[in-house]
């Protein structure tokens with residue numbers, strides 16, 4: 256009798272300790288849960304849950320699994336994905352987002368577009384307010400298009416940071432350093448001081464990762480590149496730079512190092528390291544790839560911008576095979592005229608198939624990897640974002656599959672790469688917060704952005720048209 260009695264006591268203690276009773280099953284209360292979706296985790300084993308659940312508390316993913324997981328949790332907010340595709344938010348690894356103010360300009364077939372059109376247009380029309388308002392527009396389009404993190408090189412990064420946070424996105428933002436006077440720095444290389452102040456201010460921000468952004472090896476001196484390298488090591492922040500975008504950049508570098516390529520030059524200067532994210536790489540050689548791989552640097556592959564700019568096709572497939580950190584980018588909105596990644600996805604695959612004359616490479620799963628965990632790796636943020644795994648930041652998107660263009664949906668990776676467009680994104684969640692639901696932005700008055708954008712358009716139009724007439728006379732590509 257005594258033995259039985261003690262067994263009963265022990266059992267009730269156990270029930271109390273686990274919060275379990277026969278009438279009320281154990282549940283843990285969380286902030287947010289996404290249920291009833293086809294969950295592509297993008298983890299190392301490419302786990303897919305056909306009827307999956309993602310559980311979020313605060314800014315973090317705490318569980319991912321099949322439908323049975325939903326019984327273990329109650330949530331303040333449940334998103335029913337209705338058989339849609341649930342995946343990590345996409346990562347756009349290279350952008351100049353405020354150039355969205357100029358999107359659609361300079362489309363008259365200008366040969367020397369960067370120097371004869373981009374730079375004079377920016378010199379005349381850029382200012383703090385335009386950068387802020389254009390970032391609001393760009394970040395809104397990113398959120399509506401399922402991009403949760405973007406990397407950007409531009410000016411007045413404090414304005415970009417504020418506007419990005421207002422929309423609710425995550426970003427890696429680098430103040431451009433260049434040998435010319437620019438909008439926020441009247442002397443050459445003024446971006447160095449501006450950039451260091453920006454880095455100090457945002458070093459511990461939950462959404463903004465501050466960075467340095469020397470424009471390119473041919474527009475920034477060797478001493479300045481080395482100074483930026485010291486600072487990126489000191490603050491442990493990324494350095495974003497354009498590299499091997501144009502042919503023969505090595506001919507425009509400082510003499511003395513006999514560099515064979517911009518990558519070789521950066522290596523010989525001692526600045527090519529794990530902090531660096533190299534944008535484009537159209538003309539990377541095999542030796543360049545070895546140097547990048549050894550340095551553990553990241554690469555931003557921008558197939559649409561490179562096709563539109565007729566610069567070439569980066570050897571992205573070789574980079575993937577060599578386990579180089581490579582993600583997808585759109586480049587600025589004057590270069591690809593896109594900021595979200597949907598059209599870029601099919602370009603990313605198809606341009607590689609053309610380059611290598613091989614239809615078996617860059618299958619859709621590999622493209623989605625590049626757009627998510629690959630982008631996170633390129634930015635050295637894979638410990639925080641890029642896949643749906645417990646412990647990672649809750650950056651999640653839901654893409655519906657009931658629109659005509661999304662049907663049928665045999666292979667979700669192929670559906671996303673070749674069928675989807677931004678309007679199929681139904682929810683965008685960043686850092687555990689819903690920033691877009693059912694095609695409506697949560698934190699932003701869309702009409703206010705429309706009014707601001709029309710004002711920018713009216714201010715720029717006449718000047719831009721006159722500039723285009725002059726620029727079309729300029730013939731040299733790299734003068």
Ligand SMILES: [Zn+2]
Pocket residue numbers: 349350351497534586587
């Ligand atoms: Zn760029």
